[in-house]
Each structure stands twice: as C-alpha cells, then as structure tokens.
Amino acid sequence: xxxxxxxxxxxxxxxxxxxxxxxxxxxxxxxxxxxxxxxxxxxxxxxxxxxxxxxxxxxxxxxxxxxxxxxxxxxxxxxxxxxxxxxxxxxxxxxxxxxxxxxxxxxxxxxxxxxxxxxxxxxxxxxxxxxxxxxxxxxxxxxxxxxxxxxxxxxxxxxxxxxxxxxxxxxxxxxxxxxxxxxxxxxxxxxxxxxxxxxxxxxxxxxxxxxxxxxxxxxxxxxxxxxxxxxxxxxxxxxxxxxxxxxxxx
Numbered sequence: 001x002x003x004x005x006x007x008x009x010x011x012x013x014x015x016x017x018x019x020x021x022x023x024x025x026x027x028x029x030x031x032x033x034x035x036x037x038x039x040x041x042x043x044x045x046x047x048x049x050x051x052x053x054x055x056x057x058x059x060x061x062x063x064x065x066x067x068x069x070x071x072x073x074x075x076x077x078x079x080x081x082x083x084x085x086x087x088x089x090x091x092x093x094x095x096x097x098x099x100x101x102x103x104x105x106x107x108x109x110x111x112x113x114x115x116x117x118x119x120x121x122x123x124x125x126x127x128x129x130x131x132x133x134x135x136x137x138x139x140x141x142x143x144x145x146x147x148x149x150x151x152x153x154x155x156x157x158x159x160x161x162x163x164x165x166x167x168x169x170x171x172x173x174x175x176x177x178x179x180x181x182x183x184x185x186x187x188x189x190x191x192x193x194x195x196x197x198x199x200x201x202x203x204x205x206x207x208x209x210x211x212x213x214x215x216x217x218x219x220x221x222x223x224x225x226x227x228x229x230x231x232x233x234x235x236x237x238x239x240x241x242x243x244x245x246x247x248x249x250x
Contacts, residue, residue, distance in 0.1 A: 006119040007117075007119045007120040008120060009041075009120050009123055012041040012043055012044065013041065013127045013128060014041075015039065015083050016083055017082070017083060017084065017127070017131045017132055018080055018081060018082055018083055018135060019036075019081045019083060020078070021069070021072055021078065022072055022076060022077060022079060023139070025076055025077055025078045026148070027075055027076050027077040028143075028148065028149040028150055028151050029077040029151050029250055030077070030078045030079075030080065030139055030140065030151070030153070031071055031072055031078065031079040031154075031155055032079075032080050032081075032136060032152060032153065032154045032155070032211050033061075033065050033068040033079065033080070033081040033082065033154070033155050033156075034082050034090070034091035034092040034132075034154060034156075034210075034211060035060050035061035035082065035086045035091070035092070035156060036060065036064060036065035036068065036082045036083070037060055037065070037081075037082055037083050037085060038055060038085045039085055040054065040059075040088060044088075044112055045112070046112075047088075047110050047111065047112025048109075048110065048112045049087075049110065049112075053108050056108070057106075057157075057158070057230060058105035058106055058108050058110075059085045060085060060086060061086075061155075061157040061230070062230040062233065062234075063157050063228070063230050063232075063233025063234065063239065064155050064156050064157045064228075064230075064233070065081055066233065066236070066239045067155055067228065067239050067242055067243060067246075068081060070239050070240060070243040071155065071243050071247055071250070074243055074244075075250065077250075080132070080135060080139065082132060087102065087105065087110055087113065089101050089125065089128050089129050090102070091129060091132050091210065092156075092209055092210045092211055092225075093208060093210055094207065094210055095125050095129055097208055101116065101121055101124065106159075106163060107163065133210070133214075133215075136152075136211075136215055137215065140152070140215060140219065140221070144219075150221050151181070151221065151222040151223065151250070152211065152215050152221055152222075152223040153223065153224055153225070153226060153250060154224070154225040155225075155226055156226065156227045156228075157227065157228050157229065157230035158172075158201050158202075158227050158228075158230060159229075160229050160231045162201070167201055167229065169196075169200055169201055169229065170194050170195040170196065170232060171189055171194055171195070171196045171226070171228050171229070171242075172196070172197055172198070172200045172202070172227040173186050173189070173196070173197075173198050173225075173226060174198075174202060174203065174204050174224060174225040174226075174227060175198065175199065175204060175212065175223075175225075176212050176213055176217045176223075177216075177217040178212075178216065178217070178222045178223050178224055181224060183198070185224065185226075185246075186198050188248070188249040189246075189249070192245055202227065204225070211223070211225065212224065212225060226246065228242055
C-alpha cells in the first residue's frame with residue numbers, strides 16, 4: 001500500500017465509488033452496472049480525450065444506467081452501479097488484465113493512461129476497483145448466508161458501429177456456465193421482433209471478465225450480462241420498452 005501513497009492522483013477520487021439502491025430487497029436479482037458513468041475527475045482533463053470522445057461509448061455504456069435503474073424500480077431489485085468512467089479502470093476486467101486501464105479503446109487513443117506508473121495503477125485498483133467488488137461480494141455473501149436465492153445480472157450497452165463496421169444485433173445475452181438461464185432469456189427475447197443472440201457481440205472470458213466469472217460462475221450462481229445496442233436506449237420511452245421486455249425474464 002505504500003506505493004499507492006506516491007500516486008500523482010492521490011485524493012482525486014472524492015465521489016463515492018458506487019451507488020447502491022434497494023440494498024435490502026428480497027428479490028433474488030442483483031443488478032450490476034459496471035460502466036454506468038463517464039465521470040473523470042476534472043484534474044485529469046478527460047485523460048487527454050476531447051469532449052466528444054469523452055462522451056462516447058469508450059468512456060461508459062450509454063443508456064445502461066437508465067435501463068438498470070428502470071429494471072431495479074420495476075422489479076424492486078438491488079442495483080450496484082459505478083460512479084467513475086471505465087477508462088480510469090474497467091470494473092468488468094480482472095485488475096491486472098491488459099485492458100483494465102486502457103491506453104487505447106477501439107479507435108481512440110487514451111493519452112492519460114499511457115506510461116502510468118505502477119503507483120497510480122495500484123491507487124486506482126485500491127480506490128475504485130476493490131471497494132466496488134468488495135461490496136458486490138458482501139451483498140452476495142449476506143444473501144447466501146441467509147439461504148436466499150441469488151442471480152447476478154450485469155446491464156451493459158454496445159455501440160452500433162465498431163471499428164467502422166455496423167452491428168445489426170440489437171440485444172445479446174452473455175454467459176459462461178449459466179447456459180440454461182441464458183437460454184431462457186434468449187428464448188423470451190426471441191418472442192419479440194428483435195435480433196437477439198447468445199454470447200454476441202462479445203463472449204464471456206474467464207480470464208478477461210469479472211462479474212460473471214468471479215461473482216457468478218465461481219460461486220455456482222445464475223449470472224449473465226445483458227448487452228443492448230445503445231442507439232436503442234436514447235429516450236426514456238425506449239428504456240421503458242426494454243425494461244418491459246427484460247423484467248419478466250430476469
């Protein structure tokens with residue numbers, strides 16, 4: 001921990017690391033929104049990105065927080081959401097993964113993450129990453145100890161154009177070991193006129209992902225990530241429609 005105290009970013013992260021809603025819910029579902037915020041402390045100057053890039057999908061999952069909050073409201077389920085940008089440290093990557101603190105994200109260079117010293121990397125891990133996952137672990141521990149059923153679902157969004165290529169997919173269900181739960185979701189979403197698929201536009205990687213492998217699969221819990229294309233989450237009406245589709249399936 002001594003190295004952390006030498007970081008140039010010491011004292012910058014004054015906002016709470018996460019928001020926790022409906023902590024005492026009896027609903028089995030724990031919603032997680034790791035990429036809820038694009039907030040970067042002002043002193044870090046958007047990590048060298050211009051304002052437009054700092055509002056893009058590289059900084060957060062656009063619309064994901066609104067969808068997670070709506071689902072939490074409709075179901076009365078617990079929601080744990082992040083308050084800092086994924087560009088500072090990605091909460092859905094293992095702490096030492098190569099893209100945990102990205103120097104490049106898709107087509108965008110992230111100058112403020114280049115040549116970071118180890119003290120600053122560790123400071124971000126200790127200040128932003130560790131408390132978020134400790135809180136999620138505690139939420140799960142408490143419910144398991146009480147004999148409650150637990151399901152862990154991450155709410156994400158994806159960009160409609162990636163490396164210049166359009167993505168026709170509208171919603172994906174990402175899973176590792178919880179294949180039966182995932183298939184129920186895929187089948188349920190398939191009842192709507194939607195382009196839906198399993199493990200697209202990404203796949204769960206036990207070495208490259210956090211929420212599903214660590215908090216779900218490793219504990220024998222049903223756990224998936226929901227990925228909705230972000231141009232379909234741009235209005236309150238659109239968010240409500242997705243919540244109506246998803247809530248009965250979760």
